[in-house]
Amino acid sequence: MTVPRDPAAPDTGRRRRWITRIAVPALIVLFAVELYLGWPSLTSALGQLKAPSPGWLAAAVIAELAAMGTYARMQHTLLRSAGLRVPLYRNVALAYAAHSLNETLPGGPAFSTSFNYQQLRRFGATPAVASWTIALSGILSTTALAVVTAAGALVSDGSPHWYSLAGLAAVIVLLVAGVRRVSANPAIADRPARAALARINRLRNRPAAHGLDAVRGFVAQLGAARLTPGRGLAAALFAVLNWGLDAVCLWMCVRAVSDEPINATQLLLAFCAGMAAGTITVVPGGLGIIDSALILGLMAGGISASTAIAAVVLYRIISFGFIIGVGWISWLIMRRRHRRYLEATVPA
Numbered sequence: 001m002t003v004p005r006d007p008a009a010p011d012t013g014r015r016r017r018w019i020t021r022i023a024v025p026a027l028i029v030l031f032a033v034e035l036y037l038g039w040p041s042l043t044s045a046l047g048q049l050k051a052p053s054p055g056w057l058a059a060a061v062i063a064e065l066a067a068m069g070t071y072a073r074m075q076h077t078l079l080r081s082a083g084l085r086v087p088l089y090r091n092v093a094l095a096y097a098a099h100s101l102n103e104t105l106p107g108g109p110a111f112s113t114s115f116n117y118q119q120l121r122r123f124g125a126t127p128a129v130a131s132w133t134i135a136l137s138g139i140l141s142t143t144a145l146a147v148v149t150a151a152g153a154l155v156s157d158g159s160p161h162w163y164s165l166a167g168l169a170a171v172i173v174l175l176v177a178g179v180r181r182v183s184a185n186p187a188i189a190d191r192p193a194r195a196a197l198a199r200i201n202r203l204r205n206r207p208a209a210h211g212l213d214a215v216r217g218f219v220a221q222l223g224a225a226r227l228t229p230g231r232g233l234a235a236a237l238f239a240v241l242n243w244g245l246d247a248v249c250l251w252m253c254v255r256a257v258s259d260e261p262i263n264a265t266q267l268l269l270a271f272c273a274g275m276a277a278g279t280i281t282v283v284p285g286g287l288g289i290i291d292s293a294l295i296l297g298l299m300a301g302g303i304s305a306s307t308a309i310a311a312v313v314l315y316r317i318i319s320f321g322f323i324i325g326v327g328w329i330s331w332l333i334m335r336r337r338h339r340r341y342l343e344a345t346v347p348a
Helices: 012-047 054-081 087-103 108-123 127-155 161-186 186-203 214-225 229-257 264-278 289-300 306-345
Strands: none
Touching: 054 087, 054 127, 054 229, 054 306, 087 108, 087 264, 087 306, 108 127, 108 306, 127 264, 229 264, 229 306, 264 289, 289 306
């Protein structure tokens, strides 16, 4: 039986078509502008690229695909700890799509986080579990990069910043412990929530308890997030493997373009320096920033300039160009499937 649609309800189909007509051309224009601005640097860099060894090139691509897979497995593990049985391939598609949004759009992290949240909600996660999963994924990934950096500095007889690593680890422990305690006894959060809402509502000229029920509902939803030590360790291991396999891809790219000896420790430190540099730039994908840091780091490790440039160009073609392309295809497929689902469920 078809339920008649309320004439006063918004025409969601028409709105989606309007957004499509605006969003898709806007994305095409954005990519065209980015390509135009980056074309001189791109052609100059490609001129330094040597014909790579097919075997090492294939291995580098496999390593990068495995790196993306481990990130998806990390988020998949966190969702399983909240009782969500989501097929792994859906997490993999989400990882690629969210990564592409993050790397190619201005303000990408905001778009990526919003998209991640929407998809997790469609997976069946409550608002609290979706927020918890996204927050913990980010913290785990940041901590994992710090672990890889500290390991590289330790092996090279450097002095790793253990206080930073310890601080990140403490944040994870406190976050997980706090969620577990609040989920076991939601009343703990009631008093602080009342006090915070009272101050906010005073500024908004609202009743002191306005929004308290929503906060209580959010806290109650956190009860589903029960990260056991085993799953927590597995998620942390996947986060470390994500960065480790990405570094392996860079190493294989060096091997693909040259037979020069490689100091693995110096390469790891160059990789970590490049990734750290990418976190402090607003340029989409860290273009120019990550590349320069990687090239300088490899040269500091004893690799010639021509080899360093060729290896980094090849690495960025794989880790940026290829992965981003797969990610946008994943985004389009996910968007089309959701549109078909809406067309099949929403009455005409």
